[in-house]
Amino acid sequence: MAPRKLLLQLAAVALLAGAQPAQADFYVVVHASNPQRTLTQKEAVDLFMGRSRAFANGDFALIFDLPRDHPRRAAFYQALTGMSVAQVNSYWSRLMFSGQSVPPQALPDETAVAGILRRNPSALGWLSKEPTDAGLRTVLVIKEASAK
């Protein structure tokens, strides 16, 4: 049922968007051995926005992000938090001011993210394409917010 609806939506977006890059989902991914099966969007926000540093079982979570200038990063945060990238940057600048919280570590590209995720069981990151690698597990799919 879900894939069928997704397809329909994709087709509709493709039809509407025309030359625009096709709307895509974002995938929050962990190491396959991570006991965390799924994440709610809220749990994902808490982890990515520095509120939470641990998975549900209490294990420390190591969060990875893509560089600030990554073409998909703004859309990801828009879809995840509903905030623009500027707002997210402002959020982090305030927290970084106290030195208590740090934003997720940025890796050069999705390949590097996928590599870290594959190697580190505590890692959590996001990808713009569904990972096909068996060593990785998607715990949350976030739909891209409609373009404004």
Add this chain to the structure above:
Amino acid sequence: MTPPGAPRVRGANSLQLRFMLVVFATAALLAVIAATVAYQFAQARALASGRSSVEALATAVEKTLAIGAYANDTVLLQEVAGGLARNELVDGVEVIAADGRALAQVMRTHATARSGATLVTRPLVSPFDANERLGQLRIHLNDAQVQADADREAYTLAAVMAGQAALLALVLYLLAARMVSRPIVRLASAMRRMAPGSGERLQTPEGHAGDEIGVLIAGANTLLEANERQLQTERRLRAEVEAMEAQYRQIFDSSSAGIFVLNEGGRLINGNPTVSRVVGLPMEELRTLSEDDFISRVFNRPELVRQMIDEAAARGETVSADLELVQLGEERRWVHCLISVQRVDGQTVEGVIYDITERKSDENAVRHRAEHDSLTQLKNRAAGQATLERFVAETQARDAALCVACVDLDGFKQINDTHGHASGDEVLVACAERMRTAVRRSSDLIARLGGDEFLVALRDVGPGDAVLGQVMRDLIDGLSQPVTLSTGQVVSVGVSIGVACLPLHGSEPQHLVRVADEALYHVKRNGKQAFALALPGLNPPQLTPGLHDRPDA
């Protein structure tokens, strides 16, 4: 402002001062009201503004605090709370988590105990989920500071309002002084300096031509002009009246008639110098008569004058009569007097008197000559008879008694023949004088009927009265005394008297004389030097010898 010497309106009477007091009192009242209102208003506004600025602060940091609370960043929260608490309107800042934990707390040391302080609270909501409440921001207001600020602001505003009112009052006062009071003061002192009727006019000050001051001055000038015209008219009229008065005064003073005015009580109001001359009293004394009764002081018979006044008042016309004045010396004085009564403001009596003493004495002399015997100055026959008639009528009217005596000298003819008529005349004059002495009363009658015949009438004397015999004896004794003539010779005469009485012997004067005459002849026939009383009721009378009496002396 005011020229030296001119009195100024001072103290509470000064319009300017009163205006100033009113203005300043009003200003003070307004200032108090305005300041009170302003104070209340400013305080309320300052309180609200203090609160709203804290609210604004809260709004400013709300987001950051929400982020801090979301990320559990207590350092950030503490930092922001500290920043908030540095504001002097804030006593303390707390950030409370949803589970009641204090995430951050900054309190001023002195304010910790305060519990009733005003709180500004803001809910802290997750930046990512508007439905998730993370906690609460609690800001404790520094009420004392807010109040102090509000008070300061209120005081400032009130002071500004009061100052404004005071300034306005001052400006008003200065303007009023300059535009109203000063011109009026100048006008007043200019008017004070002006002499009435001098033709001076008030000058309109520059810039006041069209306003109320100008109108006032124009009105004052019009009044001055009218005043002056009236003054001139009055002066002219007064001069005319004075001239007229002088003329009348001249007439009044120099009139040959005495003119006097009396009031209702008969006191002298005014009199001219001629009155003084005619009446014979100096002017000064006349003036003092104003406190006395003029009429009774001046006229011999004041009742006649009063009668004239009443008559003049009743008839409304002038009444005139010849009146005798009070005798001052030897001479009797007479005036012709005209009396008229004016009924204006009560009753005044106007009198005009002419001295007619001369005419009157001429008249008297003529009458005296006509009535008296020129030799003896006794009444002559006609006057004697007339007087007797009057006596008889009067006696009958009073039901009284009257004695009539006929006196005849004996031996007079011989003296006349022997010594001449001049000597006879001397004897007659002497006899007349002796008869006057014997009769004594001037009200009685002694008349010379002719030759050596005389008539005597004694009023209120009856036949039985002792005085009758006494007078008769005195007559006989007196007339019998020798008379020393101017030639040195001594002669003497005898006397016979016949007496008739009213009502005993009749009631007709002629009858009485005839009866007395018959008694006289009886005496003559029976020896002379005696008097006889006629017998009553006999016609012709029978003479009674018993009554033929010789005087004792």
